[in-house]
Amino acid sequence: MRALCLTAPGGFEHLELLERAAPVLTAPDEVRIRVHAAALNRLDFWVATGAPDVPLPSTPHVVGTDAAGVVLEVGSAIHHVRPGDRVVVNPGVSCGACPSCARGEGVYCRSFGVLGEHRGGTAAEELVLPGRNVLPLQGEWSWAEAAAFPLATLTAWRMLTTRARVQPGETVLIWGIGGGVAVAALQIAKELGARVAVTSSSDSKLMQAEGLGADLILNHDSVEDVPRAVKVHFGAGVDVVVDTVGEATWPRSLRALRPGGRLVTCGATTGPIVELDIRRLFWFQWSLLGSTMGTEAEFAEIVAHGNAGRFRPPIDAIFPLAEGRAAYQRLAAGEQFGKLVLEVTP
Numbered sequence: 090m091r092a093l094c095l096t097a098p099g100g101f102e103h104l105e106l107l108e109r110a111a112p113v114l115t116a117p118d119e120v121r122i123r124v125h126a127a128a129l130n131r132l133d134f135w136v137a138t139g140a141p142d143v144p145l146p147s148t149p150h151v152v153g154t155d156a157a158g159v160v161l162e163v164g165s166a167i168h169h170v171r172p173g174d175r176v177v178v179n180p181g182v183s184c185g186a187c188p189s190c191a192r193g194e195g196v197y198c199r200s201f202g203v204l205g206e207h208r209g210g211t212a213a214e215e216l217v218l219p220g221r222n223v224l225p226l227q228g229e230w231s232w233a234e235a236a237a238f239p240l241a242t243l244t245a246w247r248m249l250t251t252r253a254r255v256q257p258g259e260t261v262l263i264w265g266i267g268g269g270v271a272v273a274a275l276q277i278a279k280e281l282g283a284r285v286a287v288t289s290s291s292d293s294k295l296m297q298a299e300g301l302g303a304d305l306i307l308n309h310d311s312v313e314d315v316p317r318a319v320k321v322h323f324g325a326g327v328d329v330v331v332d333t334v335g336e337a338t339w340p341r342s343l344r345a346l347r348p349g350g351r352l353v354t355c356g357a358t359t360g361p362i363v364e365l366d367i368r369r370l371f372w373f374q375w376s377l378l379g380s381t382m383g384t385e386a387e388f389a390e391i392v393a394h395g396n397a398g399r400f401r402p403p404i405d406a407i408f409p410l411a412e413g414r415a416a417y418q419r420l421a422a423g424e425q426f427g428k429l430v431l432e433v434t435p
């Protein structure tokens with residue numbers, strides 16, 4: 090089978106389309122699928138550029154963190170899908186046996202890993218993975234939409250529901266609209282009944298966010314004081330800040346929060362080390378929340394929403410698998426609004 094692989098760490102020039110042995114079932118609880126489309130996430134950028142805390146498990150390393158396709162074969166213990174079913178893949182893989190997994194909290198499993206990061210990725214014509222990591226698609230989906238859906242939507246869903254517990258009528262500030270998680274967070278926050286402010290340095294991305302329901306759009310290059318602009322618009326600091334940016338936005342994220350507000354983060358694209366004045370933390374009674382991926386139950390929730398037509402990810406561009414390097418270059422440029430998709434099986 091064909092697979093898009095990194096032959097060495099440290100840059101996109103090491104991405105190559107290789108012929109690899111097709112994977113086979115090794116356990117009764119596994120499924121084998123034919124991948125129709127795979128999608129990239131910010132994580133793929135870190136893996137390909139060789140971030141020091143994201144070493145390749147082995148080389149050549151199949152890339153890609155999201156996928157959708159058709160079931161080819163199921164192990165004897167799998168009953169929720171059958172060969173021929175269209176499925177979407179949950180890229181978060183846990184051991185399935187430890188106390189955290191037994192409680193349904195695979196995100197706390199000590200062997201939790203993500204396809205394409207800790208193990209082989211999704212940009213391959215065939216994929217074998219635990220059956221609990223696939224769910225059937227229903228209704229109208231393009232392969233690109235289905236592949237672009239899981240990681241970003243699951244991450245944003247857990248951030249806004251389980252972690253930040255956004256309520257109808259609350260206000261949410263989302264930095265850096267355009268990336269997959271930020272766009273999914275906007276769609277989910279609107280579905281939850283929140284009023285949402287988004288920022289970007291691109292007016293074109295802000296216009297697209299407005300089309301998805303953003304109540305306040307702020308160009309953080311031209312608006313000098315984003316926290317103040319948010320407070321003027323909503324009449325108070327926001328209930329929730331979604332910050333995936335890190336060092337560059339952290340101080341302003343805290344200034345934008347109301348007393349009792351919650352800051353939820355799942356990423357640190359501009360750097361991971363920030364300052365915190367503990368006196369302000371306790372005086373304003375803020376909650377600082379970390380979040381990563383989501384549980385199996387949360388995955389089932391988002392797939393149910395997706396099957397009902399909600400949270401469909403905007404697709405920025407679709408590249409043939411053989412042109413995967415171009416998709417990475419667009420990811421690196423940061424100009425995309427929505428998801429970058431690889432067409433694996435036309």
Ligand SMILES: [Zn+2]
Binds near residue numbers: 188190198200
């Ligand atoms: Zn486990």
